[in-house]
Amino acid sequence: MDVLSDQLARARARGAVFSTLRRTAPWGLGFTGRRPLTAHILLDGTAWLTAARAEPVRLGAGDVVLATAGEPYRLVSGIGADAETITDARRRGSDHGPGPASHILCGAYVVEGSVGRSLLESLPRFARIPAPAQSPRHRNAIGLLAAEAGTHGSGQQVLLDRLLDLNLVYALRDWWQRDEDRAPGWYRALAHPGLAQVIRSVHERPELRWTLQTMADAAAMSRAGFAATFKEVVGQSPGAYLTELRMGHAEDALLRTDATLASVAAGVGYRNEFAFATAFRRTHGLPPGRWRTAHRQATAGREAGDHAS
Structure with a gap:
């Protein structure tokens, strides 16, 4: 039995709210921080992750961030850039103008029960898995996710949700290998x-x-x-x-x-x-x-x- 798959399936890890947005600088996305677990993938471009009581973190293309519940935070093109709420950003859709652009994918998960609590307790507030630290299979999965996010076709939402689930499996495994002391027993x-x-x-x-x-x-x-x-x-x-x-x-x-x-x-x-x-x-x-x-x-x-x- 694949125990990690068993745990994730019973924790109900699934894409509850999903968005893929293109933004041209300057840009910013604001998150309430109330969701139990959110995955952010910077498909291309650069960004900064900022929160009130944390040092800003620079993100590069391919980086993955798992954010657990806490205070509000932002993904921005530059420190100090204005940010719109993710709700407003989803309503407005992507920017299509010229200029330096970033492509950001965000998926919020439902994580319930004692298994879900165990998974969340193994993570810090923000777990960043930079592209160079990802396993080759994880990078391939992100590449496939990026390719699918840029197309339109029947069944795409279901396919993107499944690929987002796959990213979560790889991201947790990569993170726990880097910080084994925080991994579940x-x-x-x-x-x-x-x-x-x-x-x-x-x-x-x-x-x-x-x-x-x-x-x-x-x-x-x-x-x-x-x-x-x-x-x-x-x-x-x-x-x-x-x-x-x-x-x-x-x-x-x-x-x-x-x-x-x-x-x-x-x-x-x-x-x-x-x-x-x-x-x-x-x-x-x-x-x-x-x-x-x-x-x-x-x-x-x-x-x-x-x-x-």
Whole structure:
């Protein structure tokens, strides 16, 4: 199993608001900073990333920035340039006049649940992956995204969304390779052969009756050695990791399906609905039924706001 793909799919990483804009200098785009995760790709030209309490960062062609939620920030052609809001910029569309131009692609993501929080916590406010630090495949993906962004055809929006998802996978992987200490524990564990086997196995079949012994056997390690190594690398005990994983799968099932609580409980490894409800309430502060209702209502409200903006 590709654990990164599994985590991103369950975190609901997808293009919620997408824009590709050409701007001739002087130009500026202003962002509220309220969205959980936004990707910016400078397809060509140059720009500056500025925020009130951060040093300006110069961006070159091909650079990628992942911005997490925080204070407002700007992408500008030069420090001090006026900026229009991204909402107004999307309404106005691209500039087509002569002069020094930059081509900026922005995609805001929906990132929900415990898995989404884990991904966001692994990133600083602004994670810049400069073009020279990107893997060859990442650069190729950006090139394909740039080529598609400059054309018009049927199904283009869906294709651009999928390519934006691909950029997120590569950007996270490139960033975590540069800053391994900030990478999620499960990602660090994938570099350890024994732990990697366990991580992949429990992600693929979280409903199995996993014990410390069965996980140690899967890693081909002693119980004591496995428990100590797992906690050192991942940052939590095997049992705590398994519970967190199961709760993440449960969140996913509760939000995206109409499965009964008994079915959800069985699907994530609990022998009955009562045991599942007890564990879920201990983690989330609400019983699963009430949590499902509250979060579905909140999600519907956010998505309505996205479509209206």
